[in-house]
Amino acid sequence: MVPGRLTDRLGSAEPRHALLAVPIALIVLVTVIDVLAPPDVHLGPFLVAAPAVTASFAGPRTTACVGALAVLAQAVVAVLRTSLVDLNHTFQLITLILMSAFVTSFAARRERHERELTRLRTVATAAQEVVLKPLPRRIGPLRIASAYLAADSEAQIGGDLYAAARTEHGTRFVIGDVRGKGLEAVGDAALLLGAFRGAAHRQADLPSLVAFLEGTVASDLDDPAAPSVGADERGEGFITAVVLDVPDDEPILRLINCGHPPPLLLRQGRVASLDTRHPAPPLGLAAFARAEFAVTAFAFEPGDIALLYTDGVVEARDRDGTFYPLAERAAGMAGQGPGALLTRLRQDLIRHAGGHLGDDAAMVAVERLPGRTEGAGRAGPRTA
CATH class of the missing domain: 3.60.40.10 (PPM-type phosphatase domain)
Known part of the structure; x- marks a missing residue:
């Protein structure tokens, strides 16, 4: 009588843990290529994609951790290529920190809406059982x-x-x-x-x-x-x-x-x-x-x-x-x-x-x- 809960299945913990491998692999790939790339090639801006992707399926804590990992990867690239005080890498680090904070707040907002939707579904199910x-x-x-x-x-x-x-x-x-x-x-x-x-x-x-x-x-x-x-x-x-x-x-x-x-x-x-x-x-x-x-x-x-x-x-x-x-x-x-x-x-x-x-x-x-x-x-x- 009650329709299937496709959204609940997609939102379960197991597929989310599997998806977490995507941003982590992205961080590793960008870091390795950036270290090996010529001096005039900078791939650091691509690291912001990792927390952005994470925010689409995970909560704020996980998103913040992936963002911190991306910042750490950018710092490693800066040390291996030039230094942390290099102007280009400094701006990349600042931008990455700000963007990570932004997508973390987005993940928190999305998670809050998901909790509200879950509560509404619970009320709807209870109403269904009472009415019908x-x-x-x-x-x-x-x-x-x-x-x-x-x-x-x-x-x-x-x-x-x-x-x-x-x-x-x-x-x-x-x-x-x-x-x-x-x-x-x-x-x-x-x-x-x-x-x-x-x-x-x-x-x-x-x-x-x-x-x-x-x-x-x-x-x-x-x-x-x-x-x-x-x-x-x-x-x-x-x-x-x-x-x-x-x-x-x-x-x-x-x-x-x-x-x-x-x-x-x-x-x-x-x-x-x-x-x-x-x-x-x-x-x-x-x-x-x-x-x-x-x-x-x-x-x-x-x-x-x-x-x-x-x-x-x-x-x-x-x-x-x-x-x-x-x-x-x-x-x-x-x-x-x-x-x-x-x-x-x-x-x-x-x-x-x-x-x-x-x-x-x-x-x-x-x-x-x-x-x-x-x-x-x-x-x-x-x-x-």
């Missing part, structure tokens, strides 16, 4: 897997969301996408997830639950403490979502689609789109459209997998601008469990997009297992 909790692998008679791919490798969180809640008679799911990006989108996602986790096991039917979620999102848009917007901007904040109810004792699933890409149903190597007859507007806009939340039921038998996803998946493009063919690729990967399916889909999606997604993407795969899980229907509320 990992789904359990098993709930009642269902086996579940989830995946989250951030468009920006440095960003741990975004506006895509999903959650599951255990009820007395089954399991409910929500997957959605907040319009917009940044912290405001994260806040809206947290608002919807909190409302879902708190109400999923209290609302008797699916329309009542979705109506509650709509009221929560709409009331937040109407919050007088929120920044004021013009009338033409009022409808710009919304959340597309699909809310599902999977009962324990019936081989069906019920869903309400609020302007979100329809889930896919994988059954015996075939893929079908779970299109609703009467889709509702996105959450936050239903009040303006006076929409009703109509439930559509689909057969969901043992061995079936329901694949939920956000638009970042199907809108990922390759170099030719072709959208990711999720249904086609999922059909070719049928016959696997939810975890293996999402692992392969995730790898295939990243490969299709050339390693960079244009938008955050989330996927949830839900498989109904054969038989009825012991104790299903009697379990207390549990959310994720």
